Amino acid sequence: MNITVNNIDELNAVLKIKFEKTDYKDNVDKVLREQRKKVTMKGFRTGMAPMGLVQKMYGKHILVEEINKLLSETMFDYIKNENLDILGEPLPSETEPSKVDFENESEFEFNFDICFSPKVEFNTDIFKSIPKYIIKTDDELIGKQVENLRNRFGKYVEEEISNENSLLYVFAQELDTDGNIKEGGVIKEEASILLRIIKEQEIKNQFIGKKLNDEIIVDIKKAFPNETDLAGMLSIAKEIIPELNDTFKFTVNKVNAFVPAEINQEFFDMAFGKDNVTNEEEMKAKVAAQYEKNFKLETQYKLLIDIKEKLITDIKFDIPEKFLKRWIKLGNRDKKSEITDEQIEREFPYFVDDLRWKLLKDYLVKKNNIEVTEEDVLVVVKEIMGIEFAQYGLDLSQFPEEQLETFAKERLESKKNPNDKAKFYDKAMEEKVVEFLDREINFQEKEISLDEFQKFFTPSN
16 A cells, blocks of 8 residues: 655645555455355355355455445545645545556556645734724613513503504404495404504504494505405405405404503513512613623624634635635535536635635634533523524523523434534634633723614625
8 A cells, every 4th residue: 555645736735545456355355255155146055156256246346345445444544644634525636537447457546636724824913903892781772671571561451442552353344346345245253453563654543543333444455465464364365365355344343452561570570580570670680681691792793703804804825716616516416406616606705705714713723722612512502592582582591590401402412403513513612712812812892882783784884
């Protein structure tokens, strides 16, 4: 066996692996003997067929399998043992084709194009110009959140006259072109209408100031342009809507007005968990603490983006584009939809930015011995769960810590989305890098309002 690396330039090389017969003969003979034990051939007992016939029948197939197995083991052991820092995976060489003839030769030469990772080095002083934002938590923000919570736990109560936030229950009847009840038309004895979903103010005004038994004649398709909502309100199939006449008569059966939750112990228990808050001052402190926790995650994310952008913009090094494009294409050829050259060209700049960030991040990690533990990853999983729970109006802090730990571990080890685990570890490492740089650089803090901060993530920015 002979293995050599012929460098083409600083990033590209050809890995040559040559096998002689002595490198694979023993393994091939062993597999042939095992195969012979299974062979059933006319005139011979099972396992007693002549080895020459077994060789003729199975020899080439076994030789190819054993050579491929030996090649894979040899190549990756060599890369590991020689500490070759390569990008992607070895590809069949374009410039030096392999010399393989299983029919007539006993020596084989395999040639692979390989690509080395670029040498990366920089000083962390380049980050000193990056600001670290601190979002102000003021009384206005706290007040808005308290109002949101009151609305979340509020309820509808019956009232005499409707307003723009009312929920009306109406008897709905389809009218004909003459304004009479349409024979065989759609009737819904009790349809519910939440007035705040009506967009056109002129139409909404028709529903305001109404009381029991009042009648409203309305163009139903203008009032409720969303066909899914309209079908649901009338309990009809969506396909029927184009056949409806536009005009409906609604007779008010009941007026419900929305009332935000009162600020009392019942509200505190619903919003923050039983007995966690007992007065308004504690409530405001709890809301402020939650804001600060959320804002810290958001400002750390902004800091990560700025660090990443600074590195990609300022630290230049060559990327072996030709090799990487070929590797991307070959890596996708077995998928249902093969990637095209046009797709590669279009998406390659994003791939390069991600690659640059990975190489630069890895340099920081190795140089400063930054490590990630399972506990760090579980923290990340809980952060993601917190965002997901919030979408359903749930506060993660209301769950016992033991239960959260169980949820997080199950999510981390989930077989349903096996790629998530690597993503969680990668995110945890990014957070560790930011934490390290935050300590190392001591970024200049800059206080900013929530509105100003959110402008960083609008399309115009």
